[in-house]
Amino acid sequence: METQTKEGFFNPRRFGQIMLRDLAGGYRSILITMGAVAGGLILMAFLTAGGTSLTRSHSTDFYGGFYSQLLYWGGFIVTSLAFQEARRNGASLAYLMLPGSSFEKFLSKLLSTSVGYALGSLVFFTAASAVAEGVNHLVFGFGLGFFNPFTAEVWKGIGRYLILQSVFLAGSIWFQKIPFVKTSLSILVFAVACGTVVSIAAFGLFADHLGLHAPASSSLVINGNGWNFDLGAMLGRGSRAAEGLEVFRRVGQVLFYGVLAPAAWLATWFKLRETEA
Amino acid sequence: MIEIKDMSFGYKKKLFSELNLSLQPGNIYGLLGKNGAGKTTLLKLICGLRFPQGGQCSVLGFQPAHRPVHLLEQICFIAEEIHVPAISPDLYEKLYAPFYPRFDHEMFVGHLREFELDTTKRLTEMSYGQKKKFMVSFGLASRCRLVLLDEPTNGMDIPSKSQFRRLLARSLGEDKIILISTHQVRDMENLIDPIIVLDGGRIVFQQDMETASRRLTVTMEREEPADALWAEKTLGGWVAVRENTGSQESRIDLEVLFNTVINSTERVQALFGAPQGKETTHGNAN
Numbered sequence: 096m097e098t099q100t101k102e103g104f105f106n107p108r109r110f111g112q113i114m115l116r117d118l119a120g121g122y123r124s125i126l127i128t129m130g131a132v133a134g135g136l137i138l139m140a141f142l143t144a145g146g147t148s149l150t151r152s153h154s155t156d157f158y159g160g161f162y163s164q165l166l167y168w169g170g171f172i173v174t175s176l177a178f179q180e181a182r183r184n185g186a187s188l189a190y191l192m193l194p195g196s197s198f199e200k201f202l203s204k205l206l207s208t209s210v211g212y213a214l215g216s217l218v219f220f221t222a223a224s225a226v227a228e229g230v231n232h233l234v235f236g237f238g239l240g241f242f243n244p245f246t247a248e249v250w251k252g253i254g255r256y257l258i259l260q261s262v263f264l265a266g267s268i269w270f271q272k273i274p275f276v277k278t279s280l281s282i283l284v285f286a287v288a289c290g291t292v293v294s295i296a297a298f299g300l301f302a303d304h305l306g307l308h309a310p311a312s313s314s315l316v317i318n319g320n321g322w323n324f325d326l327g328a329m330l331g332r333g334s335r336a337a338e339g340l341e342v343f344r345r346v347g348q349v350l351f352y353g354v355l356a357p358a359a360w361l362a363t364w365f366k367l368r369e370t371e372a
Numbered sequence: 373m374i375e376i377k378d379m380s381f382g383y384k385k386k387l388f389s390e391l392n393l394s395l396q397p398g399n400i401y402g403l404l405g406k407n408g409a410g411k412t413t414l415l416k417l418i419c420g421l422r423f424p425q426g427g428q429c430s431v432l433g434f435q436p437a438h439r440p441v442h443l444l445e446q447i448c449f450i451a452e453e454i455h456v457p458a459i460s461p462d463l464y465e466k467l468y469a470p471f472y473p474r475f476d477h478e479m480f481v482g483h484l485r486e487f488e489l490d491t492t493k494r495l496t497e498m499s500y501g502q503k504k505k506f507m508v509s510f511g512l513a514s515r516c517r518l519v520l521l522d523e524p525t526n527g528m529d530i531p532s533k534s535q536f537r538r539l540l541a542r543s544l545g546e547d548k549i550i551l552i553s554t555h556q557v558r559d560m561e562n563l564i565d566p567i568i569v570l571d572g573g574r575i576v577f578q579q580d581m582e583t584a585s586r587r588l589t590v591t592m593e594r595e596e597p598a599d600a601l602w603a604e605k606t607l608g609g610w611v612a613v614r615e616n617t618g619s620q621e622s623r624i625d626l627e628v629l630f631n632t633v634i635n636s637t638e639r640v641q642a643l644f645g646a647p648q649g650k651e652t653t654h655g656n657a658n
Binding site: 103106108109112115116119120121123184185186188189191192193194195196197368369371372 | 416419420421422423439440441442444445447449451453454455457458459463467468470471472
């Protein structure tokens with residue numbers, strides 16, 4: 096009878112072949128998408144630079160903003176499509192019968208849509224933005240400022256992407272149809288539910304500090320980024336309630352940075368193992 | 373090699389209940405059944421694409437529901453609906469052949485040549501029949517020990533069907549099981565043997581053609597026979613199937629055999645014995 100061997104669970108040569116199949120099998124789609132994004136970027140940069148030459152107003156960090164959109168929205172959409180071949184009639188049969196372990200198939204999709212996509216899009220975007228800048232300099236004699244892929248903001252954004260995309264990866268195997276929309280809706284419902292529970296809990300725990308007795312005049316913060324409530328000020332700095340809030344915040348950070356992604360990866364792997372054609 | 377014991381499975385309704393089946397290497401089995409009998413589902417259960425809800429299913433010593441790699445690399449399953457990536461045949465071979473340890477490049481090229489396939493086209497540009505021929509060529513060249521084919525001749529033109537039969541007969545080895553699910557019994561005549569008939573969630577017949585020809589006799593008659601196991605009207609009279617009481621083998625075609633089994637299950641089972649030594653739930657009609 097069968098025995099689960101290490102070699103049967105993970106074999107580097109087989110894993111490499113699965114990754115190659117995942118990437119090379121869709122190379123035409125990848126090239127077409129890259130061409131469309133590069134074309135869109137060059138056109139947008141050209142129009143923005145043209146507008147700047149007329150109005151003399153300067154757009155701040157044009158490329159940084161564009162890259163964030165590409166990283167998050169593009170990455171989430173690509174991730175949502177990762178396991179569609181395992182859920183689509185016809186294609187699922189070929190994918191599930193491919194001689195590779197569930198772990199190898201999962202790891203291949205995870206790496207290609209997380210680190211692979213983040214780094215690939217960064218290199219591609221840096222090159223495409225350099226071309227766009229070159230065009231602007233040629234036509235207008237000035238540009239929008241080269242995209243710098245080595246800033247802390249870019250890498251922080253990639254870090255957050257790696258965490259958030261794990262949820263879309265789970266959604267990709269979980270939802271058979273329109274996984275991107277369904278995952279986004281699930282996140283929204285989850286966020287609303289969490290917000291409601293936390294609000295109710297906060298009112299229960301900190302009722303004395305959130306009423307008319309709170310120092311309201313110093314708790315509303317308005318600055319260049321919009322407005323927000325300074326809960327620390329509301330609860331009174333250094334108070335036990337403020338310390339309690341800090342614990343909530345820390346727990347939230349641990350859940351987001353330490354637990355969310357591994358939990359989503361585990362859920363994805365288990366779901367892939369039990370997927371039927 | 374394939375042992376199914378008391379396996380149950382269903383979707384909203386129960387499809388199989390206590391299904392038993394044993395398949396041995398060195399045979400090309402034909403799996404026949406009416407629409408919705410569960411032929412494709414049975415193939416999927418055998419290769420781990422569906423999970424049994426009860427009982428046991430063992431394939432080449434593995435439990436297919438776990439989809440272990442060492443089992444997957446020994447199974448070739450070609451479904452009725454073919455899905456192919458938008459790549460060339462050459463790239464397909466480069467990407468997929470390394471997964472099959474016994475893959476034979478020369479054999480693959482030979483099959484493609486025999487099917488007269490244009491290998492310069494991308495797979496998605498091929499017709500349904502061409503895609504099927506490509507997948508059959510690849511599947512047989514992988515030299516898997518278990519080959520599962522679901523309606524393999526659908527979409528193939530007439531010359532391709534005989535080429536297909538030739539390739540399949542040539543690729544059968546002593547360690548290999550080939551299981552073909554089909555409605556196109558005429559395409560498979562003289563190829564599939566033994567025959568398995570699936571009906572009402574059970575295997576109601578599993579015999580080789582030699583035994584079937586020894587136990588049954590087929591005659592052409594002018595009038596509708598009253599004592600036959602099965603009779604069907606044809607041009608110029610009736611084809612009647614009866615128990616063969618003589619010593620001579622009678623040639624029985626698959627379509628007539630299938631109709632006899634489906635329409636006179638109890639009487640046929642009384643004659644041959646119930647498959648896997650299991651009595652049917654119905655009484656004997658005789």
